[in-house]
Amino acid sequence: MNFSPGPSFDALPLPGLMLDAENRLVGVNDAAELWLNLSRRTALGHRLDDEMIQSRLRIDPPICPLTDRVRQAQGALGLPRVRFDLGDRSGGHQPRFGDIHLGPAPEALPGGVTVLIAPTEPAERMEPGHAARKAARQAIGMAEMLAHEIKNPLAGIRGAAQLLSMNVAEEDREFTELIVEESRRIVALLDQVERFGDTTAPDMRAVNLHDILERARRSAELGFARNVEVITEYDPSLPDALGDDDQLMQVALNLLKNATEALTRGQAEGAGGRTIRIRSFYDGALRVDRSAAAPQGRLLPLQVEIEDDGPGIPEGIAAQIFEPFVSGRENGTGLGLALVSKIVTDHGGWLRVDSRPGRTVFRISLPKA
DSSP states (O other): OOOOOOHHHHTOSSOEEEEOTTSBEEEEOHHHHHHHTOOHHHHTTOBTTSHHHHHHEEEESOSHHHHHHHHHHTSOEEEEEEEEEEEOTTSOEEEEEEEEEEEEOOTTSTTOEEEEEEEOSOHHHHOHHHHHHHHHHHHHHHHHHHHHHTHHHHHHHHHHHHHHHTTSOGGGHHHHHHHHHHHHHHHHHHHHHHHHHOOOOOOOEEEOHHHHHHHHHHHHHHTTTTTSEEEEEOOTTOOOEEEOHHHHHHHHHHHHHHHHHHHHHHHHTTOOOOEEEEEEEEOTTOEEOOOSSOTTOEEOOEEEEEEEOSSOOOGGGGGGTTSTTOOSSTTOOSOHHHHHHHHHHHTTOEEEEEEETTEEEEEEEEOBO
């Protein structure tokens, strides 16, 4: 049957599916493609319970039995907290949750059923940009206060400790050296806070993402990532991105450092894993910020993924991972990922993370130049 759900279905802000009388997919809107990580071109014509769809999307409890009840009653039906396991590149599945609402499809599709999904994930996981804006408001005032009220007296403390070290006995010198070293660490933390609080707009121009990623990789391998294996999988046809070279370099370095720290933590816990993958590819279907005024949304086709095979993000902080001062590492500042989220948002891009033990992937989506 040749059936098209129409532009109004595609423009719905909620993920939506449309099934025919045989439970074959005849409609997958834009929001569903993005949220379910399911290609419309691949999915259409398949039943939700056939092998191909099951390899990419598993729904628990299954909704096909519910569609019969909708057809019999010719009424709506809702089901809360449904689990959607989304297939990933490694052959595993990532869980997501949402409330579903089923109802009869338009008359042009006899026996059809419309399925709408209301995601119940935390807002920060669905809309990292929102988390970044909230985090920026929280940190900007703190950045100004810390920079002015702490840095100056701290420099005096460090200078005094260095003078004292010239006149103390050898056995006591370790204490002055500790003061100097800890003072430097605090200054480094304040520098991070200042960078996060910086509201200067990015200097947007055409940039080569592979040049940025290669510089970041080389810097990481010479420093903090020298004990891990970094593998690159670049799409050589990727066009230039629209972005700020320096800020995107900071994003790449922060994500590589985060991945390295996760691997180090996993090895200390006996979880194994010592590989980071940097991947680039083109996805012309990814659009965000759809609205009534712009139903097609904003195109973000350039994709960069940084993946590690460490232990994954600790469950207790997964929902707040992009907020400042939230860290899964002992003595961590919790500013690295918050800064990444802020920069990507300032670029008009999209940031998401999928994590489970053995595989964590941060994915950045950016516009073309």
